[in-house]
Amino acid sequence: MPAVTGDLKAFCVALPKVELHAHINGSISFETIKKLTERKKAEKPHLADYQIPENSLDGIDDFFPLFKLIYQLTDDIEAIKMVTRDVIDEFAKDGTRYLELRSTPRKYDDTDLKTKDLYVQSVLSVVNQPRDNIVVKLILSVDRRNTLEEAMETVELAIKYKDQGVVAVDLCGDVHAGTFETVKPAFLKAQQHGLKVTLHFCEVPENLPEAPSLLAISPDRLGHATLLDDACRRQIYEERIPIEVCMTSNVLSKTVPKYEDHHVKDLLLAGQPFVICTDDKGVFRADLSDEYMRAATAFTMTYQQLYQASLASIDAIFSDDATKESIRKEWNQWYERNIHYFNKV
Ligand SMILES: CNc1ncnc2c1ncn2[C@@H]1O[C@H](COP(=O)(O)O)[C@@H](O)[C@H]1O
Numbered sequence: 001m002p003a004v005t006g007d008l009k010a011f012c013v014a015l016p017k018v019e020l021h022a023h024i025n026g027s028i029s030f031e032t033i034k035k036l037t038e039r040k041k042a043e044k045p046h047l048a049d050y051q052i053p054e055n056s057l058d059g060i061d062d063f064f065p066l067f068k069l070i071y072q073l074t075d076d077i078e079a080i081k082m083v084t085r086d087v088i089d090e091f092a093k094d095g096t097r098y099l100e101l102r103s104t105p106r107k108y109d110d111t112d113l114k115t116k117d118l119y120v121q122s123v124l125s126v127v128n129q130p131r132d133n134i135v136v137k138l139i140l141s142v143d144r145r146n147t148l149e150e151a152m153e154t155v156e157l158a159i160k161y162k163d164q165g166v167v168a169v170d171l172c173g174d175v176h177a178g179t180f181e182t183v184k185p186a187f188l189k190a191q192q193h194g195l196k197v198t199l200h201f202c203e204v205p206e207n208l209p210e211a212p213s214l215l216a217i218s219p220d221r222l223g224h225a226t227l228l229d230d231a232c233r234r235q236i237y238e239e240r241i242p243i244e245v246c247m248t249s250n251v252l253s254k255t256v257p258k259y260e261d262h263h264v265k266d267l268l269l270a271g272q273p274f275v276i277c278t279d280d281k282g283v284f285r286a287d288l289s290d291e292y293m294r295a296a297t298a299f300t301m302t303y304q305q306l307y308q309a310s311l312a313s314i315d316a317i318f319s320d321d322a323t324k325e326s327i328r329k330e331w332n333q334w335y336e337r338n339i340h341y342f343n344k345v
C-alpha cells in the first residue's frame, strides 16, 4: 500500500474531522497563553513570562503539575470564556467539524468564578454560540482525586445542563492518584439520567487492577486504553467500545515508546472502533491534523484510509442519530468535492 507523502499536511487540515477527546485547559495555544499572561501580569508578576515548557516531560507524572500554573491563568470568568473561544476557533481552523470539549469545573473564592456552576455556564455560553463551521458539545470531567461529594456536584451540573450542550461525564486526572471506586456512584447516577460516560482507561499499567470495575459500568467510550491485559482487551473488543486514541500525548508522556509502537496499529488490524484525538493540543503542541499525519506516517495509511477513519469516528459521537446522519452527509459531500485526492492513490 503506497504511503501518503507531499501535501499530506494540507490534506490532513482539509479533511473534515471529529475531535472527541480534548481537555480545554490542556488545549490552550501558545498565543492564548500570551494573552492570559498579559492580562494577569500586574496581579501575578511571577507568571508574566510563563509559557508551557516544550518537550520537557520525563514521564506522565511530570504532566499533571503543569496545571498548577495554567490554572492560575484561567481562574476567572473572562479567562475561561477566552480559552474556550480560542480553543474552538483553533480546532475549526484546523478542519475539525464536530468537537466534544471536556473540562473539570473549578471555583475560586477570590475571583468572580465563585461556583462550579458559574464555570460550566461560562464554558457553555461560548460552546453554544451559533457557528456555521463547527458543532461543539461539552463533557464535564470528574477528577480522580475528587471526593464522592465533589464528583456528585459535577454530575449534578451535567444533569442540569444536559439539554444545553452537556452530553457526557468523563473520568480524568492524575493516573497515580485517587480510585475509581470512590467516585463510581456519581457515574452510575449520570447514566441513570441519560448522560453518556467516557473514562480515561489504563494509561499506565498501575491502572489495570481497577479496569474490571471501570468496564462493569459499560462506558460508552474509553480514553487511551494504552496498556491492556488479555481479559480487558477481549471485553473491549467484544463490546466494540470505541477508543479515543491520543498518540502524541502517549509518546510525549512516555506511556508509548514511539509512534510506530502505538496501539492504533492493533485497533486497525482488529477492526476495532477508534477515534484519533489530541488530548491536550496546547501542552503537546500537536493539532488534530498533526495526529492524522502521525497516524499516516507511522502506519502507512492512505488518504482513503484517513478519510475512512474520520468518517467512522462519527459513529462514536455523543449526539443523536439525526445529527450523525447530517454530519455523515457533510463528509460525503466533501469527499465528492475532493475526489482528486483519492484518485491519486
Ligand atoms: C495526558 N493524559 C491525561 N490523563 C488524565 N487526565 C488528563 C490528561 N490530560 C489532561 N487531563 C486532565 O485535564 C485537566 C486539564 O483540563 P481541564 O481543566 O479539565 O479543562 C488536567 O488537570 C487533568 O486532570
Ligand SMILES: [Zn+2]
Pocket: 021, 023, 172, 200, 223, 279
Ligand atoms: Zn485525556
